[in-house]
Amino acid sequence: MPSRSVRGMGSYDVAIIGCGPAGATAAYRLASAGASVLVLDKATFPRDKPCGGGVTGRAARQLPFSITPVVEDVVDRMECGLRYRSHVIRRARAPIAYMTQRRRLDHFLLQKAAEAGAEVREGETADARELDARIVIGADGCNGSSAKQLGLADGVVHGVALEANYPYEARYAGAIVLEIAVIRGGYGWIFPKGDHLNVGVGGNAEEAPKLRAELRRMCEAYGIDPEAATDTRGYRLPMRLPRTLLARGTTAVIGDAAGLVDPFSGDGMYEAFLSAKLVTNAALDVLAGRAESLDAYQGAVERRIVPLTRAGWGAKGAFERFPRATYALARLPVTFRALEKLLQGELLAPSAARGRERVAIRAIYAVSRAAAAATGTTGSRSAASS
Numbered sequence: 001m002p003s004r005s006v007r008g009m010g011s012y013d014v015a016i017i018g019c020g021p022a023g024a025t026a027a028y029r030l031a032s033a034g035a036s037v038l039v040l041d042k043a044t045f046p047r048d049k050p051c052g053g054g055v056t057g058r059a060a061r062q063l064p065f066s067i068t069p070v071v072e073d074v075v076d077r078m079e080c081g082l083r084y085r086s087h088v089i090r091r092a093r094a095p096i097a098y099m100t101q102r103r104r105l106d107h108f109l110l111q112k113a114a115e116a117g118a119e120v121r122e123g124e125t126a127d128a129r130e131l132d133a134r135i136v137i138g139a140d141g142c143n144g145s146s147a148k149q150l151g152l153a154d155g156v157v158h159g160v161a162l163e164a165n166y167p168y169e170a171r172y173a174g175a176i177v178l179e180i181a182v183i184r185g186g187y188g189w190i191f192p193k194g195d196h197l198n199v200g201v202g203g204n205a206e207e208a209p210k211l212r213a214e215l216r217r218m219c220e221a222y223g224i225d226p227e228a229a230t231d232t233r234g235y236r237l238p239m240r241l242p243r244t245l246l247a248r249g250t251t252a253v254i255g256d257a258a259g260l261v262d263p264f265s266g267d268g269m270y271e272a273f274l275s276a277k278l279v280t281n282a283a284l285d286v287l288a289g290r291a292e293s294l295d296a297y298q299g300a301v302e303r304r305i306v307p308l309t310r311a312g313w314g315a316k317g318a319f320e321r322f323p324r325a326t327y328a329l330a331r332l333p334v335t336f337r338a339l340e341k342l343l344q345g346e347l348l349a350p351s352a353a354r355g356r357e358r359v360a361i362r363a364i365y366a367v368s369r370a371a372a373a374a375t376g377t378t379g380s381r382s383a384a385s386s
Contacts, residue, residue: 022255
């Protein structure tokens, strides 16, 4: 069904453009708190979306309900290699990620929002500046127009990724496979789903011409028939630079629309769910008369998300400049334990690690600083040129 402009809107406490993970979760939270909420999207759900489809344990913790109904595999094992060599397998003590498909997850989240009382409009578009609502939130992803319309999130750079689906193989059940540095600034992956495998590669923007060949190489290295690919698609990964404005007055952007994707992992699900939670808190304060603007949301992002973003830039720079040294540290069992805690949400940021895990993380930080010094930039500045 073709999208159309919104007609016949009344006045709302909050209007949200975009029904993806960030928008639907914010709509659920706000409606559950008693706000009148409109959430709209140009697409009709269920609809597919290019994405690896992994929800880490820390991301799942940010939701006020379980996503079990749409989980297709539970991951507690990670296999890593560096450019198809030096493979290690690490097993976590508890699940580190839940595999799903965006077609199912996004529809599930949107249904939750509707059940909570949000008014959902599918197949409709709107100019964020013309919505009749006390608060307007942009959540229409990196290709949406709400951020530009609201004059927000103009300091965002992009990575690129290419993925495809392949026939299911039971040997990958319960595991994720990562091949680090096969693409500059990124990695290749294999994620198991209920009836297929999702295989992809991603990295810096200038690597785009290499993605198709590297996706084939990734398949061949793991005995997957490259010719069996279906649903091959490329997409951009938006990454916010420091001091980028995400809120002004009673408007804000969240999730991918705000550039809240981890610069190293390319994961944006945790940031989507958390930014939805943070903007909800700020919006409820405005609606209750305790605040005049959503400035508190910007501050909360700086405290809760930026430390992880900064660590992501650091890891990205370290693997780009000194891949072998960084991988030698990252493959250590003690480093994996720290990563495990991060993915499960036990650590809010790498800097919160303690004991031997802290020593390992500090060693990677040292490599990251050396990488920045070697290039004469900070991690975020080097990303801006990529």
